[in-house]
Amino acid sequence: MQVAEEHDMAPEVARELGGFLEQRREQIAQRWADTALFRTVFTVSRDEAVEACKAVVDALAVVARSGRLEDTEAPGFGAVREQLGRMAASRAQAGFSTSQVAGEVARLREPATALLRAEFDDPSGEPAHACALALTTLLGTLRLVVMETTVSSGEELIARQRQQLLEVATPVIKLWENIVAVPLIGTLDSARSQVVMENLLEAIVDERARYAILDITGVPTVDSLVAQHLMKTVAAARLMGAECIVSGIRPAIAQTIVHLGIDLGTIVTRAGLADALAYALAQQGIAVSNRPAAGASSR
Structure with missing residues:
Protein backbone atom coordinates (compact mmCIF):
# COMPACT_ATOMS: atom_id res chain seq x y z
CA MET A 1 0.00 0.00 0.00
CA GLN A 2 2.84 2.33 0.86
CA VAL A 3 4.50 1.60 -2.49
CA ALA A 4 1.32 2.53 -4.36
CA GLU A 5 1.05 5.83 -2.46
CA GLU A 6 4.66 6.68 -3.30
CA HIS A 7 3.99 5.83 -6.94
CA ASP A 8 0.93 8.13 -6.98
CA MET A 9 2.97 10.95 -5.45
CA ALA A 10 5.46 11.09 -8.32
CA PRO A 11 3.19 12.96 -10.78
CA GLU A 12 2.14 15.37 -8.04
CA VAL A 13 5.76 16.13 -7.15
CA ALA A 14 6.59 16.62 -10.84
CA ARG A 15 3.71 19.08 -11.23
CA GLU A 16 4.77 20.91 -8.10
CA LEU A 17 8.28 21.16 -9.48
CA GLY A 18 6.89 22.51 -12.75
CA GLY A 19 4.95 25.19 -10.85
CA PHE A 20 8.09 26.18 -8.93
CA LEU A 21 10.09 26.54 -12.14
CA GLU A 22 7.39 28.74 -13.66
CA GLN A 23 7.02 30.94 -10.58
CA ARG A 24 10.74 31.34 -9.90
CA ARG A 25 11.78 31.60 -13.53
CA GLU A 26 13.31 35.06 -13.17
CA GLN A 27 15.26 34.29 -9.99
CA ILE A 28 16.64 31.03 -11.36
CA ALA A 29 17.65 32.71 -14.61
CA GLN A 30 19.43 35.51 -12.76
CA ARG A 31 21.47 33.01 -10.75
CA TRP A 32 22.23 30.73 -13.70
CA ALA A 33 23.41 33.67 -15.79
CA ASP A 34 26.43 33.95 -13.48
CA THR A 35 27.43 30.29 -13.81
CA ALA A 36 30.34 29.29 -16.08
CA LEU A 37 28.11 27.53 -18.63
CA PHE A 38 26.21 30.70 -19.55
CA ARG A 39 28.68 33.43 -18.53
CA THR A 40 31.49 32.16 -20.79
CA VAL A 41 29.20 31.66 -23.79
CA PHE A 42 27.22 34.91 -23.61
CA THR A 43 30.13 37.29 -23.05
CA VAL A 44 28.71 40.39 -24.75
CA SER A 45 25.57 40.96 -22.70
CA ARG A 46 24.41 39.54 -19.37
CA ASP A 47 20.82 40.20 -20.42
CA GLU A 48 21.35 37.82 -23.32
CA ALA A 49 22.57 35.17 -20.87
CA VAL A 50 19.52 35.75 -18.66
CA GLU A 51 17.15 35.30 -21.62
CA ALA A 52 18.93 32.08 -22.58
CA CYS A 53 18.56 30.86 -18.99
CA LYS A 54 14.86 31.68 -19.02
CA ALA A 55 14.39 29.61 -22.16
CA VAL A 56 16.04 26.63 -20.47
CA VAL A 57 13.94 27.07 -17.30
CA ASP A 58 10.78 27.23 -19.45
CA ALA A 59 11.78 24.01 -21.16
CA LEU A 60 12.42 22.29 -17.83
CA ALA A 61 9.02 23.45 -16.56
CA VAL A 62 7.33 21.87 -19.58
CA VAL A 63 9.20 18.61 -19.02
CA ALA A 64 8.32 18.63 -15.30
CA ARG A 65 4.65 19.25 -16.05
CA SER A 66 4.67 16.26 -18.39
CA GLY A 67 6.13 14.05 -15.67
CA ARG A 68 8.82 12.72 -18.03
CA LEU A 69 11.71 13.79 -15.84
CA GLU A 70 14.11 11.14 -17.14
CA ASP A 71 13.18 11.27 -20.83
CA THR A 72 15.77 13.06 -22.98
CA GLU A 73 13.22 13.07 -25.82
CA ALA A 74 10.55 14.88 -23.81
CA PRO A 75 8.94 17.66 -25.91
CA GLY A 76 10.20 20.42 -23.62
CA PHE A 77 13.81 19.69 -24.44
CA GLY A 78 13.14 20.07 -28.15
CA ALA A 79 12.57 23.80 -27.69
CA VAL A 80 16.08 24.41 -26.34
CA ARG A 81 18.04 21.56 -27.89
CA GLU A 82 19.36 23.79 -30.68
CA GLN A 83 20.37 26.47 -28.19
CA LEU A 84 22.03 23.90 -25.94
CA GLY A 85 23.81 22.53 -29.00
CA ARG A 86 25.23 25.97 -29.85
CA MET A 87 26.36 26.45 -26.27
CA ALA A 88 27.94 23.01 -26.13
CA ALA A 89 29.67 23.59 -29.46
CA SER A 90 31.01 26.93 -28.20
CA ARG A 91 32.48 25.27 -25.12
CA ALA A 92 33.91 22.42 -27.22
CA GLN A 93 35.59 24.91 -29.56
CA ALA A 94 37.08 26.57 -26.49
CA GLY A 95 38.80 23.28 -25.68
CA PHE A 96 36.41 21.86 -23.10
CA SER A 97 35.70 18.12 -23.10
CA THR A 98 32.23 16.59 -22.92
CA SER A 99 32.72 15.69 -19.26
CA GLN A 100 33.77 19.27 -18.43
CA VAL A 101 30.68 20.69 -20.12
CA ALA A 102 28.54 18.15 -18.24
CA GLY A 103 30.19 19.31 -15.01
CA GLU A 104 29.18 22.89 -15.79
CA VAL A 105 25.59 21.76 -16.28
CA ALA A 106 25.71 19.93 -12.94
CA ARG A 107 26.59 23.23 -11.23
CA LEU A 108 23.14 24.57 -12.17
CA ARG A 109 21.59 22.32 -9.53
CA GLU A 110 22.83 24.09 -6.39
CA PRO A 111 21.36 27.60 -7.00
CA ALA A 112 18.05 26.12 -8.19
CA THR A 113 17.84 23.73 -5.23
CA ALA A 114 18.51 26.56 -2.77
CA LEU A 115 15.57 28.52 -4.18
CA LEU A 116 13.39 25.40 -4.15
CA ARG A 117 14.02 24.56 -0.48
CA ALA A 118 13.27 28.16 0.48
CA GLU A 119 9.73 27.58 -0.79
CA PHE A 120 9.03 25.14 2.06
CA ASP A 121 8.40 25.95 5.72
CA ASP A 122 10.58 22.96 6.56
CA PRO A 123 13.46 22.82 4.06
CA SER A 124 14.60 19.49 5.48
CA GLY A 125 11.15 17.89 5.48
CA GLU A 126 9.95 15.08 3.24
CA PRO A 127 8.01 17.28 0.73
CA ALA A 128 11.06 19.51 0.23
CA HIS A 129 13.29 16.46 -0.11
CA ALA A 130 10.96 14.89 -2.70
CA CYS A 131 10.89 18.05 -4.82
CA ALA A 132 14.67 18.47 -4.53
CA LEU A 133 15.12 14.88 -5.66
CA ALA A 134 12.82 15.48 -8.63
CA LEU A 135 14.79 18.61 -9.53
CA THR A 136 18.05 16.65 -9.33
CA THR A 137 16.59 14.01 -11.65
CA LEU A 138 15.39 16.64 -14.11
CA LEU A 139 18.75 18.44 -14.20
CA GLY A 140 20.48 15.08 -14.59
CA THR A 141 18.39 14.52 -17.71
CA LEU A 142 19.30 18.02 -18.90
CA ARG A 143 22.95 17.08 -18.49
CA LEU A 144 22.40 14.02 -20.71
CA VAL A 145 20.73 16.21 -23.34
CA VAL A 146 23.69 18.60 -23.29
CA MET A 147 26.16 15.70 -23.55
CA GLU A 148 24.26 14.30 -26.54
CA THR A 149 24.24 17.66 -28.29
CA THR A 150 27.92 18.18 -27.45
CA VAL A 151 28.86 14.87 -29.06
CA SER A 152 26.60 15.55 -32.04
CA SER A 153 27.99 19.08 -32.48
CA GLY A 154 31.53 17.72 -32.22
CA GLU A 155 30.87 15.13 -34.91
CA GLU A 156 29.33 17.74 -37.20
CA LEU A 157 32.28 20.08 -36.62
CA ILE A 158 34.76 17.33 -37.42
CA ALA A 159 32.82 16.45 -40.59
CA ARG A 160 32.81 20.11 -41.71
CA GLN A 161 36.50 20.52 -40.96
CA ARG A 162 37.30 17.31 -42.82
CA GLN A 163 35.37 18.54 -45.86
CA GLN A 164 37.12 21.91 -45.71
CA LEU A 165 40.51 20.24 -45.48
CA LEU A 166 39.70 18.05 -48.47
CA GLU A 167 38.71 21.10 -50.49
CA VAL A 168 41.80 23.07 -49.43
CA ALA A 169 44.03 20.09 -50.17
CA THR A 170 42.67 19.76 -53.71
CA PRO A 171 42.76 23.25 -55.28
CA VAL A 172 42.10 23.74 -58.98
CA ILE A 173 44.44 26.30 -60.55
CA LYS A 174 43.98 28.13 -63.82
CA LEU A 175 47.39 27.95 -65.54
CA TRP A 176 46.46 29.47 -68.89
CA GLU A 177 43.48 30.25 -70.99
CA ASN A 178 41.50 27.00 -71.31
CA ILE A 179 44.01 25.14 -69.09
CA VAL A 180 43.45 24.14 -65.44
CA ALA A 181 45.51 21.96 -63.13
CA VAL A 182 45.04 20.03 -59.87
CA PRO A 183 48.30 19.51 -57.93
CA LEU A 184 47.67 16.46 -55.74
CA ILE A 185 49.64 16.06 -52.51
CA GLY A 186 49.27 13.19 -50.07
CA THR A 187 47.17 10.03 -50.08
CA LEU A 188 44.35 9.84 -52.58
CA ASP A 189 41.44 7.93 -51.02
CA SER A 190 37.84 7.56 -52.17
CA ALA A 191 36.52 10.63 -50.31
CA ARG A 192 39.28 12.88 -51.56
CA SER A 193 39.03 11.49 -55.09
CA GLN A 194 35.36 12.45 -55.14
CA VAL A 195 36.25 16.01 -54.09
CA VAL A 196 38.97 16.14 -56.77
CA MET A 197 36.52 15.05 -59.43
CA GLU A 198 33.81 17.49 -58.34
CA ASN A 199 36.19 20.46 -58.09
CA LEU A 200 37.83 19.66 -61.41
CA LEU A 201 34.54 19.29 -63.28
CA GLU A 202 33.26 22.57 -61.82
CA ALA A 203 36.48 24.31 -62.86
CA ILE A 204 36.21 22.87 -66.38
CA VAL A 205 32.74 24.39 -66.69
CA ASP A 206 33.61 27.72 -65.03
CA GLU A 207 36.86 28.23 -66.97
CA ARG A 208 35.64 26.56 -70.17
CA ALA A 209 38.81 24.51 -69.98
CA ARG A 210 39.86 22.26 -72.83
CA TYR A 211 42.80 20.74 -70.95
CA ALA A 212 43.00 19.55 -67.34
CA ILE A 213 46.30 18.54 -65.76
CA LEU A 214 46.39 16.09 -62.83
CA ASP A 215 49.79 16.46 -61.25
CA ILE A 216 50.58 13.56 -58.90
CA THR A 217 54.14 14.59 -58.01
CA GLY A 218 53.13 14.83 -54.36
CA VAL A 219 51.28 11.49 -54.22
CA PRO A 220 53.55 9.08 -52.31
CA THR A 221 52.17 5.81 -53.70
CA VAL A 222 49.85 4.62 -56.41
CA ASP A 223 47.91 1.39 -56.06
CA SER A 224 45.09 -0.09 -58.08
CA LEU A 225 42.50 1.94 -56.16
CA VAL A 226 44.29 5.25 -56.77
CA ALA A 227 44.70 4.33 -60.44
CA GLN A 228 40.97 3.61 -60.71
CA HIS A 229 40.21 7.00 -59.20
CA LEU A 230 42.49 8.67 -61.74
CA MET A 231 40.86 6.79 -64.62
CA LYS A 232 37.38 7.80 -63.45
CA THR A 233 38.43 11.44 -63.13
CA VAL A 234 39.94 11.38 -66.63
CA ALA A 235 36.79 9.78 -68.04
CA ALA A 236 34.53 12.34 -66.33
CA ALA A 237 36.66 15.22 -67.65
CA ARG A 238 36.42 13.80 -71.19
CA LEU A 239 32.65 13.72 -70.91
CA MET A 240 32.82 17.43 -70.09
CA GLY A 241 34.86 18.05 -73.25
CA ALA A 242 38.30 18.40 -71.68
CA GLU A 243 41.42 16.33 -72.27
CA CYS A 244 43.22 15.16 -69.13
CA ILE A 245 47.00 15.03 -68.79
CA VAL A 246 48.60 13.18 -65.89
CA SER A 247 51.99 14.54 -64.85
CA GLY A 248 54.51 13.83 -62.13
CA ILE A 249 54.73 10.05 -62.49
CA ARG A 250 57.98 9.25 -60.72
CA PRO A 251 60.08 6.14 -61.55
CA ALA A 252 58.92 4.19 -58.49
CA ILE A 253 55.27 4.90 -59.28
CA ALA A 254 55.81 3.99 -62.94
CA GLN A 255 57.22 0.61 -61.89
CA THR A 256 54.28 0.04 -59.52
CA GLN A 284 46.49 25.06 -78.93
CA GLY A 285 49.20 26.23 -81.30
CA ILE A 286 51.13 28.17 -78.71
CA ALA A 287 54.89 27.63 -78.99
CA VAL A 288 57.03 27.59 -75.84
CA SER A 289 60.70 28.48 -76.12
CA ASN A 290 63.47 28.66 -73.52
CA ARG A 291 64.89 32.14 -73.33
CA PRO A 292 68.56 32.54 -72.29
CA ALA A 293 69.10 34.06 -68.89
CA ALA A 294 69.70 37.82 -68.81
CA GLY A 295 73.36 38.63 -69.41
CA ALA A 296 74.16 35.15 -70.74
CA SER A 297 76.24 35.12 -73.93
CA SER A 298 74.95 33.14 -76.90
CA ARG A 299 77.29 31.36 -79.20
Whole structure:
Protein backbone atom coordinates (compact mmCIF):
# COMPACT_ATOMS: atom_id res chain seq x y z
CA MET A 1 0.00 0.00 0.00
CA GLN A 2 2.84 2.33 0.86
CA VAL A 3 4.50 1.60 -2.49
CA ALA A 4 1.32 2.53 -4.36
CA GLU A 5 1.05 5.83 -2.46
CA GLU A 6 4.66 6.68 -3.30
CA HIS A 7 3.99 5.83 -6.94
CA ASP A 8 0.93 8.13 -6.98
CA MET A 9 2.97 10.95 -5.45
CA ALA A 10 5.46 11.09 -8.32
CA PRO A 11 3.19 12.96 -10.78
CA GLU A 12 2.14 15.37 -8.04
CA VAL A 13 5.76 16.13 -7.15
CA ALA A 14 6.59 16.62 -10.84
CA ARG A 15 3.71 19.08 -11.23
CA GLU A 16 4.77 20.91 -8.10
CA LEU A 17 8.28 21.16 -9.48
CA GLY A 18 6.89 22.51 -12.75
CA GLY A 19 4.95 25.19 -10.85
CA PHE A 20 8.09 26.18 -8.93
CA LEU A 21 10.09 26.54 -12.14
CA GLU A 22 7.39 28.74 -13.66
CA GLN A 23 7.02 30.94 -10.58
CA ARG A 24 10.74 31.34 -9.90
CA ARG A 25 11.78 31.60 -13.53
CA GLU A 26 13.31 35.06 -13.17
CA GLN A 27 15.26 34.29 -9.99
CA ILE A 28 16.64 31.03 -11.36
CA ALA A 29 17.65 32.71 -14.61
CA GLN A 30 19.43 35.51 -12.76
CA ARG A 31 21.47 33.01 -10.75
CA TRP A 32 22.23 30.73 -13.70
CA ALA A 33 23.41 33.67 -15.79
CA ASP A 34 26.43 33.95 -13.48
CA THR A 35 27.43 30.29 -13.81
CA ALA A 36 30.34 29.29 -16.08
CA LEU A 37 28.11 27.53 -18.63
CA PHE A 38 26.21 30.70 -19.55
CA ARG A 39 28.68 33.43 -18.53
CA THR A 40 31.49 32.16 -20.79
CA VAL A 41 29.20 31.66 -23.79
CA PHE A 42 27.22 34.91 -23.61
CA THR A 43 30.13 37.29 -23.05
CA VAL A 44 28.71 40.39 -24.75
CA SER A 45 25.57 40.96 -22.70
CA ARG A 46 24.41 39.54 -19.37
CA ASP A 47 20.82 40.20 -20.42
CA GLU A 48 21.35 37.82 -23.32
CA ALA A 49 22.57 35.17 -20.87
CA VAL A 50 19.52 35.75 -18.66
CA GLU A 51 17.15 35.30 -21.62
CA ALA A 52 18.93 32.08 -22.58
CA CYS A 53 18.56 30.86 -18.99
CA LYS A 54 14.86 31.68 -19.02
CA ALA A 55 14.39 29.61 -22.16
CA VAL A 56 16.04 26.63 -20.47
CA VAL A 57 13.94 27.07 -17.30
CA ASP A 58 10.78 27.23 -19.45
CA ALA A 59 11.78 24.01 -21.16
CA LEU A 60 12.42 22.29 -17.83
CA ALA A 61 9.02 23.45 -16.56
CA VAL A 62 7.33 21.87 -19.58
CA VAL A 63 9.20 18.61 -19.02
CA ALA A 64 8.32 18.63 -15.30
CA ARG A 65 4.65 19.25 -16.05
CA SER A 66 4.67 16.26 -18.39
CA GLY A 67 6.13 14.05 -15.67
CA ARG A 68 8.82 12.72 -18.03
CA LEU A 69 11.71 13.79 -15.84
CA GLU A 70 14.11 11.14 -17.14
CA ASP A 71 13.18 11.27 -20.83
CA THR A 72 15.77 13.06 -22.98
CA GLU A 73 13.22 13.07 -25.82
CA ALA A 74 10.55 14.88 -23.81
CA PRO A 75 8.94 17.66 -25.91
CA GLY A 76 10.20 20.42 -23.62
CA PHE A 77 13.81 19.69 -24.44
CA GLY A 78 13.14 20.07 -28.15
CA ALA A 79 12.57 23.80 -27.69
CA VAL A 80 16.08 24.41 -26.34
CA ARG A 81 18.04 21.56 -27.89
CA GLU A 82 19.36 23.79 -30.68
CA GLN A 83 20.37 26.47 -28.19
CA LEU A 84 22.03 23.90 -25.94
CA GLY A 85 23.81 22.53 -29.00
CA ARG A 86 25.23 25.97 -29.85
CA MET A 87 26.36 26.45 -26.27
CA ALA A 88 27.94 23.01 -26.13
CA ALA A 89 29.67 23.59 -29.46
CA SER A 90 31.01 26.93 -28.20
CA ARG A 91 32.48 25.27 -25.12
CA ALA A 92 33.91 22.42 -27.22
CA GLN A 93 35.59 24.91 -29.56
CA ALA A 94 37.08 26.57 -26.49
CA GLY A 95 38.80 23.28 -25.68
CA PHE A 96 36.41 21.86 -23.10
CA SER A 97 35.70 18.12 -23.10
CA THR A 98 32.23 16.59 -22.92
CA SER A 99 32.72 15.69 -19.26
CA GLN A 100 33.77 19.27 -18.43
CA VAL A 101 30.68 20.69 -20.12
CA ALA A 102 28.54 18.15 -18.24
CA GLY A 103 30.19 19.31 -15.01
CA GLU A 104 29.18 22.89 -15.79
CA VAL A 105 25.59 21.76 -16.28
CA ALA A 106 25.71 19.93 -12.94
CA ARG A 107 26.59 23.23 -11.23
CA LEU A 108 23.14 24.57 -12.17
CA ARG A 109 21.59 22.32 -9.53
CA GLU A 110 22.83 24.09 -6.39
CA PRO A 111 21.36 27.60 -7.00
CA ALA A 112 18.05 26.12 -8.19
CA THR A 113 17.84 23.73 -5.23
CA ALA A 114 18.51 26.56 -2.77
CA LEU A 115 15.57 28.52 -4.18
CA LEU A 116 13.39 25.40 -4.15
CA ARG A 117 14.02 24.56 -0.48
CA ALA A 118 13.27 28.16 0.48
CA GLU A 119 9.73 27.58 -0.79
CA PHE A 120 9.03 25.14 2.06
CA ASP A 121 8.40 25.95 5.72
CA ASP A 122 10.58 22.96 6.56
CA PRO A 123 13.46 22.82 4.06
CA SER A 124 14.60 19.49 5.48
CA GLY A 125 11.15 17.89 5.48
CA GLU A 126 9.95 15.08 3.24
CA PRO A 127 8.01 17.28 0.73
CA ALA A 128 11.06 19.51 0.23
CA HIS A 129 13.29 16.46 -0.11
CA ALA A 130 10.96 14.89 -2.70
CA CYS A 131 10.89 18.05 -4.82
CA ALA A 132 14.67 18.47 -4.53
CA LEU A 133 15.12 14.88 -5.66
CA ALA A 134 12.82 15.48 -8.63
CA LEU A 135 14.79 18.61 -9.53
CA THR A 136 18.05 16.65 -9.33
CA THR A 137 16.59 14.01 -11.65
CA LEU A 138 15.39 16.64 -14.11
CA LEU A 139 18.75 18.44 -14.20
CA GLY A 140 20.48 15.08 -14.59
CA THR A 141 18.39 14.52 -17.71
CA LEU A 142 19.30 18.02 -18.90
CA ARG A 143 22.95 17.08 -18.49
CA LEU A 144 22.40 14.02 -20.71
CA VAL A 145 20.73 16.21 -23.34
CA VAL A 146 23.69 18.60 -23.29
CA MET A 147 26.16 15.70 -23.55
CA GLU A 148 24.26 14.30 -26.54
CA THR A 149 24.24 17.66 -28.29
CA THR A 150 27.92 18.18 -27.45
CA VAL A 151 28.86 14.87 -29.06
CA SER A 152 26.60 15.55 -32.04
CA SER A 153 27.99 19.08 -32.48
CA GLY A 154 31.53 17.72 -32.22
CA GLU A 155 30.87 15.13 -34.91
CA GLU A 156 29.33 17.74 -37.20
CA LEU A 157 32.28 20.08 -36.62
CA ILE A 158 34.76 17.33 -37.42
CA ALA A 159 32.82 16.45 -40.59
CA ARG A 160 32.81 20.11 -41.71
CA GLN A 161 36.50 20.52 -40.96
CA ARG A 162 37.30 17.31 -42.82
CA GLN A 163 35.37 18.54 -45.86
CA GLN A 164 37.12 21.91 -45.71
CA LEU A 165 40.51 20.24 -45.48
CA LEU A 166 39.70 18.05 -48.47
CA GLU A 167 38.71 21.10 -50.49
CA VAL A 168 41.80 23.07 -49.43
CA ALA A 169 44.03 20.09 -50.17
CA THR A 170 42.67 19.76 -53.71
CA PRO A 171 42.76 23.25 -55.28
CA VAL A 172 42.10 23.74 -58.98
CA ILE A 173 44.44 26.30 -60.55
CA LYS A 174 43.98 28.13 -63.82
CA LEU A 175 47.39 27.95 -65.54
CA TRP A 176 46.46 29.47 -68.89
CA GLU A 177 43.48 30.25 -70.99
CA ASN A 178 41.50 27.00 -71.31
CA ILE A 179 44.01 25.14 -69.09
CA VAL A 180 43.45 24.14 -65.44
CA ALA A 181 45.51 21.96 -63.13
CA VAL A 182 45.04 20.03 -59.87
CA PRO A 183 48.30 19.51 -57.93
CA LEU A 184 47.67 16.46 -55.74
CA ILE A 185 49.64 16.06 -52.51
CA GLY A 186 49.27 13.19 -50.07
CA THR A 187 47.17 10.03 -50.08
CA LEU A 188 44.35 9.84 -52.58
CA ASP A 189 41.44 7.93 -51.02
CA SER A 190 37.84 7.56 -52.17
CA ALA A 191 36.52 10.63 -50.31
CA ARG A 192 39.28 12.88 -51.56
CA SER A 193 39.03 11.49 -55.09
CA GLN A 194 35.36 12.45 -55.14
CA VAL A 195 36.25 16.01 -54.09
CA VAL A 196 38.97 16.14 -56.77
CA MET A 197 36.52 15.05 -59.43
CA GLU A 198 33.81 17.49 -58.34
CA ASN A 199 36.19 20.46 -58.09
CA LEU A 200 37.83 19.66 -61.41
CA LEU A 201 34.54 19.29 -63.28
CA GLU A 202 33.26 22.57 -61.82
CA ALA A 203 36.48 24.31 -62.86
CA ILE A 204 36.21 22.87 -66.38
CA VAL A 205 32.74 24.39 -66.69
CA ASP A 206 33.61 27.72 -65.03
CA GLU A 207 36.86 28.23 -66.97
CA ARG A 208 35.64 26.56 -70.17
CA ALA A 209 38.81 24.51 -69.98
CA ARG A 210 39.86 22.26 -72.83
CA TYR A 211 42.80 20.74 -70.95
CA ALA A 212 43.00 19.55 -67.34
CA ILE A 213 46.30 18.54 -65.76
CA LEU A 214 46.39 16.09 -62.83
CA ASP A 215 49.79 16.46 -61.25
CA ILE A 216 50.58 13.56 -58.90
CA THR A 217 54.14 14.59 -58.01
CA GLY A 218 53.13 14.83 -54.36
CA VAL A 219 51.28 11.49 -54.22
CA PRO A 220 53.55 9.08 -52.31
CA THR A 221 52.17 5.81 -53.70
CA VAL A 222 49.85 4.62 -56.41
CA ASP A 223 47.91 1.39 -56.06
CA SER A 224 45.09 -0.09 -58.08
CA LEU A 225 42.50 1.94 -56.16
CA VAL A 226 44.29 5.25 -56.77
CA ALA A 227 44.70 4.33 -60.44
CA GLN A 228 40.97 3.61 -60.71
CA HIS A 229 40.21 7.00 -59.20
CA LEU A 230 42.49 8.67 -61.74
CA MET A 231 40.86 6.79 -64.62
CA LYS A 232 37.38 7.80 -63.45
CA THR A 233 38.43 11.44 -63.13
CA VAL A 234 39.94 11.38 -66.63
CA ALA A 235 36.79 9.78 -68.04
CA ALA A 236 34.53 12.34 -66.33
CA ALA A 237 36.66 15.22 -67.65
CA ARG A 238 36.42 13.80 -71.19
CA LEU A 239 32.65 13.72 -70.91
CA MET A 240 32.82 17.43 -70.09
CA GLY A 241 34.86 18.05 -73.25
CA ALA A 242 38.30 18.40 -71.68
CA GLU A 243 41.42 16.33 -72.27
CA CYS A 244 43.22 15.16 -69.13
CA ILE A 245 47.00 15.03 -68.79
CA VAL A 246 48.60 13.18 -65.89
CA SER A 247 51.99 14.54 -64.85
CA GLY A 248 54.51 13.83 -62.13
CA ILE A 249 54.73 10.05 -62.49
CA ARG A 250 57.98 9.25 -60.72
CA PRO A 251 60.08 6.14 -61.55
CA ALA A 252 58.92 4.19 -58.49
CA ILE A 253 55.27 4.90 -59.28
CA ALA A 254 55.81 3.99 -62.94
CA GLN A 255 57.22 0.61 -61.89
CA THR A 256 54.28 0.04 -59.52
CA ILE A 257 51.80 0.77 -62.29
CA VAL A 258 53.54 -1.68 -64.60
CA HIS A 259 53.67 -4.40 -61.92
CA LEU A 260 49.98 -3.93 -61.18
CA GLY A 261 49.20 -4.33 -64.87
CA ILE A 262 47.31 -1.04 -64.98
CA ASP A 263 46.80 0.26 -68.50
CA LEU A 264 47.21 4.03 -68.77
CA GLY A 265 47.76 3.84 -72.52
CA THR A 266 44.70 5.97 -73.30
CA ILE A 267 45.87 8.77 -71.00
CA VAL A 268 48.39 11.44 -71.98
CA THR A 269 51.22 11.46 -69.43
CA ARG A 270 54.14 13.81 -68.93
CA ALA A 271 57.14 13.79 -66.59
CA GLY A 272 56.31 17.04 -64.82
CA LEU A 273 53.81 19.87 -64.56
CA ALA A 274 55.87 22.12 -66.85
CA ASP A 275 55.93 19.43 -69.54
CA ALA A 276 52.18 18.93 -69.24
CA LEU A 277 51.58 22.67 -69.58
CA ALA A 278 53.87 22.83 -72.60
CA TYR A 279 51.91 19.97 -74.20
CA ALA A 280 48.57 21.68 -73.58
CA LEU A 281 49.87 24.97 -75.00
CA ALA A 282 51.31 23.21 -78.06
CA GLN A 283 47.95 21.57 -78.70
CA GLN A 284 46.49 25.06 -78.93
CA GLY A 285 49.20 26.23 -81.30
CA ILE A 286 51.13 28.17 -78.71
CA ALA A 287 54.89 27.63 -78.99
CA VAL A 288 57.03 27.59 -75.84
CA SER A 289 60.70 28.48 -76.12
CA ASN A 290 63.47 28.66 -73.52
CA ARG A 291 64.89 32.14 -73.33
CA PRO A 292 68.56 32.54 -72.29
CA ALA A 293 69.10 34.06 -68.89
CA ALA A 294 69.70 37.82 -68.81
CA GLY A 295 73.36 38.63 -69.41
CA ALA A 296 74.16 35.15 -70.74
CA SER A 297 76.24 35.12 -73.93
CA SER A 298 74.95 33.14 -76.90
CA ARG A 299 77.29 31.36 -79.20
